Amino acid sequence: MIKTMALLTKRPDLSLAEFDAHWHRPHGDPLTLAISIVRHAVQNSRLAAADDLIDAPYHGIPEVWLDDPGSALALQDDPAYAEADADQVHFMDIPKLRFLITAESAVDGSDGPGEATGVKLVRLLRADEGLSGDDFDRRFADSADRDRGRAVGALRHVRSRSIPESYVDGARPEFDAARELWFSDLEALRAAPEKDADGWRELITPSCADSARSVTFIAAERRLR
Numbered sequence: 001m002i003k004t005m006a007l008l009t010k011r012p013d014l015s016l017a018e019f020d021a022h023w024h025r026p027h028g029d030p031l032t033l034a035i036s037i038v039r040h041a042v043q044n045s046r047l048a049a050a051d052d053l054i055d056a057p058y059h060g061i062p063e064v065w066l067d068d069p070g071s072a073l074a075l076q077d078d079p080a081y082a083e084a085d086a087d088q089v090h091f092m093d094i095p096k097l098r099f100l101i102t103a104e105s106a107v108d109g110s111d112g113p114g115e116a117t118g119v120k121l122v123r124l125l126r127a128d129e130g131l132s133g134d135d136f137d138r139r140f141a142d143s144a145d146r147d148r149g150r151a152v153g154a155l156r157h158v159r160s161r162s163i164p165e166s167y168v169d170g171a172r173p174e175f176d177a178a179r180e181l182w183f184s185d186l187e188a189l190r191a192a193p194e195k196d197a198d199g200w201r202e203l204i205t206p207s208c209a210d211s212a213r214s215v216t217f218i219a220a221e222r223r224l225r
Contacts, residue, residue, distance in 0.1 A: 001039065001065055003104045003160060004072060007124075007174065008060040009096040016059060020045050022091040023060055028224050031087055032064070034080035040065035040113040044120060044219035050186055056215035057096075061122060065113065069165050072101055098174040102160035108146045109156035109182075116221035118155060119183050123204055126213035127176040137161065139208035140177055148199035149181060152192035156182040175214070179203060189218065 010019035028043055044061040046054065066072055075081055088094060104111045127136040140159065149157040160178040167173075181203070183189040193200040205211040 001067060002069060002072065002163060003102050004064045004066065005100040005102060005160065005178065006062050006064075007056075007058045007098040007100070008062065009057060009093040010059040011091055011093050014091060016046060016048060019059055019091050023062075024222065027084065027087050027091065028062070028222070031080070031084040032062070033224055035075065035078045035084060036080065037066060037071050037074065037078055038064050038225065039067065041224040042113050042116060043222040043224065044122060044217070045222060047119060047186065047218045047220050050119070050189070050218040053190070054216055054218050056122075056124060056217040058217055061217060061219065063113070069101065069163060100160075100173050100175060100178070101163050101166055102178065103163050104158055104160045105141075107157040107159055108149050108154065109158075111158055113223050113225075114156065114182070114221070116223035117182075119186050119189050120219045120221055121181045121183070121189060122217040122219065123179040123181075124175040124215050124217065125177045125179065125206070125209040128208055128210050131208060133164075133167070136176065136208050140206065142202070142206070145203065148196065148203050151196035151199045152181075152203065153183060153188050153195055154181040154192070155184060156180075177209075186218075 010016065023043065028041065032038060032041055042063040044063065046059045146157065158180040160180065162173045162176050183192065
């Protein structure tokens, strides 16, 4: 199974609350859920109370689980896709829309859509330009990450890596990977760097990533399916 992640920017004439309300209903439910090949769907809604910790320019990150890369290509063929696609202009800035197609692996806890509780940090990572894809993979999959996540108070920890098909014919996705960390609440997330400063640094700015081109997004999750 693969997980697509769309990076959404709100229409400039909308408030964050207006963007989020339309994204939730009707765009997420019922329009996205009407697409038959969507296995799971989660909306990561930008947490305004954490704006001082967010440097990502995005206002929402939907995650959609599909059976395989071929399903991502077949999305547009689903009879319900056209209505969901046409709805995008009502709340998002279309020219700024970006997509990631990833394979997810659990570091601590389960993979998959989860239960959408607590507060979620998504660190979108751009690989260091000097590394090959294989070198990045080896260093990103650090065996110490599970203990680091626990040391900073993360309740769940997942890595999502852009799939090889994203790099065909010289193409490159906006980000090469994402680290996703769940905390009980925003207070717990704010306290995380003080619990283990070295561990936090390795999680958020790993040596395999270009820190200047990597960004942080903090969200409250909605699980739609």
